[in-house]
Every structure is written in structure tokens, then in C-alpha cells.
Amino acid sequence: MRKTWSGRRRSRGCGGSVRSSAGTPIPSTRTQRAPTEDPSLRTNFGRLAALGLSFDLQIYPHQMEQAAVLARAFPDVRIILDHAGMPISRTEPSLATWREQMRHLARCPNVACKISGIGAQDHHWTAHSIRPVVLGAIEAFGPDRSMFAGNFPVDSLYSTFSRLYSAFSELTADFSADERARLFSGTATETYRLGSAGRPGPVPSG
Known part of the structure; x- marks a missing residue:
């Protein structure tokens, strides 16, 4: 088993997932240890704050409790x-x-939510069909910790940038x-430190 990591110098962030040696996701089992409990992951995760790095986390609703444990253990790391x-x-x-798990994870002040990947989860989406997801995410995290984003080029299979952001605008009118x-x-x-200096700022505290 290997862990795959990707660094993004420009946005000062990184992300990770656990995969097999063939590159396919490892299925979850009752006996498998949660990735967030991996000693190597936790050791390296703890280094991110000092390096000015954030961590993009792609998980499913049933994994949010594990993510909350990780976020609380490393309150200085932006997730x-x-x-x-x-x-x-x-x-x-x-x-x-999903809403319950989102509210649980949102109690960690160092976690922000990226509202993205709409088309990958709903190939024939409309502003109406994505309304529960968009507004539910904002309700959980609030505008101060929510951000709209695309997932291009994947999203281009299902819509255009203009259509996507027009829907976001309509839903938040x-x-x-x-x-x-x-x-x-x-x-x-603020989250990705895209200001003129690009320096790491303090992680919001609750």
C-alpha cells in the first residue's frame, strides 16, 4: 500500500488519498484502520502548519467524524x-x-468547505437540483468558511463555467x-493565502 500526495506550491496546499499499489482506491472494511489513524499520516500532517500549507480533503459523509478527529488534533492546520x-x-x-455530518465537521473552526464538483455528482443538474447541496453546505459552514469553486476540466463534461457560476449566483441572490x-x-x-504577500495567516479559532 502506498499513499499518494500532491503538493500545490501556488495555492500553498496539498491533498492526499490512500490507494493500492495499482493506483485504485482501497475499499473500506470494518477491520481496516481509518487513514486518519495512520501514524505516518499524522506525523506529516502535523508539519503542514509550520510550512504554511493547507490540506484539501476529499471524503464521503460517513468519513466526516474521522475528519473531525483529525481537525481537532491539529487545530493549526487549515483543512x-x-x-x-x-x-x-x-x-x-x-x-x-450529510447535513448532520457537515454540521459536525463544521464545529472545527480550522475546516472550510469548497462547494465544487457539482457535475460529477449530478450529471444533469439544474439550479433547482443542486440547491439543497449548495445551501446546505453554506448553512453548515457559513459564508465565512464556504467558497464556490469549479472542478474543471471534469466539470466541462456536464456544464460550462458560465452556467455553473450563474447557478451559484442565482442560488445566493x-x-x-x-x-x-x-x-x-x-x-x-483567505484560505489559500492568495493575497499580495501570500503569507500564511492565523487559522480561525472557535
Whole structure:
């Protein structure tokens, strides 16, 4: 088994996933140790803050409790939850579970949410169909820790950049100007340290 990591110097972040030697995801089993409990991962995860790096985390709703344990153990590391926590199933019971897990993870002040990957999870999406996911994520994390993002080139299979951001704009039409500014640029600029100096800032505290 090997861990695959990718560094992003420009955005000062990195991400990770656990895969087999063939490169395929390792299926979850009851006996398998959670990746967040891996001593090597935790040792290296603890080095991120001092290096000015954040961590993009792509997980499913049932893994958010593990992610919360990791976030609480390393409160100085900025964690970005990718693709709104991957709510693959859009049935109401599944969305209710997703919302509960999102609220649980959002209690960790060092975690922000990236609302992205819309098309990969809903190939024929409309503004109406993605409304529960977009607004549910913002409800959990608030505009100060939520950001809109694309997932291109993958998203280009299902929509255009213009269509995607028009939907985001439509769904947040009733938000204040300050809240929309956070969602469309402010949170991302702060989280990924995209300002003129590009220096790591303090992680928000609860």
C-alpha cells in the first residue's frame, strides 16, 4: 500500500488519498484502520502548519467524524473539505445524514468547505437540483468558511463555467453583498493565502 500526495506550491496546499499499489482506491472494511489513524499520516500532517500549507480533503459523509478527529488534533492546520463533502446520494434520508455530518465537521473552526464538483455528482443538474447541496453546505459552514469553486476540466463534461457560476449566483441572490463576496472570492483568498504577500495567516479559532 502506498499513499499518494500532491503538493500545490501556488495555492500553498496539498491533498492526499490512500490507494493500492495499482493506483485504485482501497475499499473500506470494518477491520481496516481509518487513514486518519495512520501514524505516518499524522506525523506529516502535523508539519503542514509550520510550512504554511493547507490540506484539501476529499471524503464521503460517513468519513466526516474521522475528519473531525483529525481537525481537532491539529487545530493549526487549515483543512478544506472538497466537493461539499461528496453527497453522492440525493435522496432526502441521505441528504439529512450529510447535513448532520457537515454540521459536525463544521464545529472545527480550522475546516472550510469548497462547494465544487457539482457535475460529477449530478450529471444533469439544474439550479433547482443542486440547491439543497449548495445551501446546505453554506448553512453548515457559513459564508465565512464556504467558497464556490469549479472542478474543471471534469466539470466541462456536464456544464460550462458560465452556467455553473450563474447557478451559484442565482442560488445566493438573497444573500447580502458581504456574504456573496466571501462565497465568490473572500473565503478562497483567505484560505489559500492568495493575497499580495501570500503569507500564511492565523487559522480561525472557535
